[in-house]
Amino acid sequence: MSNLAQKRILLGITGGIAAYKSIELIRLLTKAGADVQVVLTDGAKAFVTEMTLQAISGHPVRSTLLDPNAEAGMGHIELAKWADLIVIAPASADFMARYAQGMANDLLSTLCLATESPVLLAPAMNQAMWKHPATQANAKLLTERGILNIGPADGAQACGDIGPGRMSEPGDIFNTIMTHFDKAQVKQDLADQHWVITAGPTMEAIDPVRFISNHSSGKMGYALATAAMARGATVTLISGPVQITAPAGAKIIAVKSADEMLAACEQSMITQADVFIGAAAVADFKMKAANDQKMKKQSDTDEITLTLVKNPDIIATLAQQKRAKTLVGFAAETQNVIEYAKSKLERKGLDIIIANDVSRADIGFNQDDNQVTVITKDKTWSPDKTTKNALAEQLVEFIQQQTQS
Numbered sequence: 001m002s003n004l005a006q007k008r009i010l011l012g013i014t015g016g017i018a019a020y021k022s023i024e025l026i027r028l029l030t031k032a033g034a035d036v037q038v039v040l041t042d043g044a045k046a047f048v049t050e051m052t053l054q055a056i057s058g059h060p061v062r063s064t065l066l067d068p069n070a071e072a073g074m075g076h077i078e079l080a081k082w083a084d085l086i087v088i089a090p091a092s093a094d095f096m097a098r099y100a101q102g103m104a105n106d107l108l109s110t111l112c113l114a115t116e117s118p119v120l121l122a123p124a125m126n127q128a129m130w131k132h133p134a135t136q137a138n139a140k141l142l143t144e145r146g147i148l149n150i151g152p153a154d155g156a157q158a159c160g161d162i163g164p165g166r167m168s169e170p171g172d173i174f175n176t177i178m179t180h181f182d183k184a185q186v187k188q189d190l191a192d193q194h195w196v197i198t199a200g201p202t203m204e205a206i207d208p209v210r211f212i213s214n215h216s217s218g219k220m221g222y223a224l225a226t227a228a229m230a231r232g233a234t235v236t237l238i239s240g241p242v243q244i245t246a247p248a249g250a251k252i253i254a255v256k257s258a259d260e261m262l263a264a265c266e267q268s269m270i271t272q273a274d275v276f277i278g279a280a281a282v283a284d285f286k287m288k289a290a291n292d293q294k295m296k297k298q299s300d301t302d303e304i305t306l307t308l309v310k311n312p313d314i315i316a317t318l319a320q321q322k323r324a325k326t327l328v329g330f331a332a333e334t335q336n337v338i339e340y341a342k343s344k345l346e347r348k349g350l351d352i353i354i355a356n357d358v359s360r361a362d363i364g365f366n367q368d369d370n371q372v373t374v375i376t377k378d379k380t381w382s383p384d385k386t387t388k389n390a391l392a393e394q395l396v397e398f399i400q401q402q403t404q405s
């Protein structure tokens with residue numbers, strides 16, 4: 001059964017040429033089992049007809065705030081309470097401005113003020129209108145208030161301009177709605193917990209332009225942060241330099257070297273965290289003394305020697321200081337994977353170690369998939385190979401169960 005079955009969605013349509021795409025959105029939603037009621041602004045009536053929307057949604061279409069007949073059926077406050085989700089597609093610049101100001105001068109804006117349910121906006125307007133500082137300020141304010149958002153997309157516009165302002169495609173809006181209800185179904189059992197996660201490589205300076213680093217993409221750590229947040233945890237993500245987008249909602253601390261990463265971890269766990277996961281690929285060594293100036297190429301020699309010293313072992317230090325109730329490390333190995341991982345678990349004082357074989361080209365560094373073995377003092381568990389995102393959800397579940405035992 002689709003996760004939209006019996007979900008009550010109030011679709012607000014405001015004035016814009018993209019309004020015709022909302023007909024397709026209603027069709028997708030009703031086909032998936034959702035119950036859709038449509039509210040039009042006056043502007044929207046110039047683009048789509050009430051008759052069409054009524055036929056497709058299977059409900060009378062509402063547009064007037066002070067309509068005694070409609071109010072006799074379902075009053076506007078009742079309608080605001082009825083919705084599990086309000087979707088405004090397209091959301092015009094005018095509507096966003098009114099919503100940001102908290103106005104209630106038509107039915108749709110009143111419903112948005114009166115609802116306690118989530119609201120998702122799919123903005124659509126001319127690219128210059130979207131880029132205007134007033135619209136940008138309204139969009140930012142609405143996001144800060146927790147209003148959800150999709151798009152606008154970039155591309156050719158009905159007016160002939162090219163740029164950001166196209167309404168996202170109905171299929172994309174539909175997927176966002178599905179994801180929203182998926183997330184709402186995930187149990188929020190980590191709501192009181194603080195998880196601190198390191199991710200990505202560290203970058204150790206040789207001189208102002210050169211460094212020692214590694215191929216870590218940060219994907220596993222970022223996926224773990226997303227999975228923990230989906231279950232309600234407060235997540236601090238301490239990340240070395242990576243090319244991927246940070247998950248919305250995490251407190252991100254960007255660092256470069258292992259020393260900076262350790263300092264950020266200690267700072268974040270002045271109060272003991274619930275869980276610490278060291279998913280970062282920390283460089284084992286750093287320069288004994290990094291050069292202040294760019295090192296010159298010396299024409300009289302073919303060799304140079306860099307003196308390296310060991311970096312602090314971040315996770316072992318944090319374990320010793322008892323900075324988290326549960327500490328989870330990763331062990332990337334190319335041989336004797338399980339054996340080496342077990343000895344790391346003990347040596348570093350960890351509760352869980354997640355071992356993977358980085359000699360395999362299809363998993364680990366920079367790949368989207370991963371296959372690991374999870375080891376504790378008394379358990380060994382090898383989940384199937386899967387995407388890092390799916391694996392992250394399983395690992396968060398395992399870690400959570402372990403903290404309970």
Ligand code: C5P
Nearest residue numbers: 278279280282311312313314315329330
């Ligand atoms: O010793 P090794 O690098 O194999 O250990 C891997 C685990 O230890 C990972 O969880 C990694 O984040 C952590 N680590 C660390 N500080 C280091 C080296 C590794 O926290 N200097």
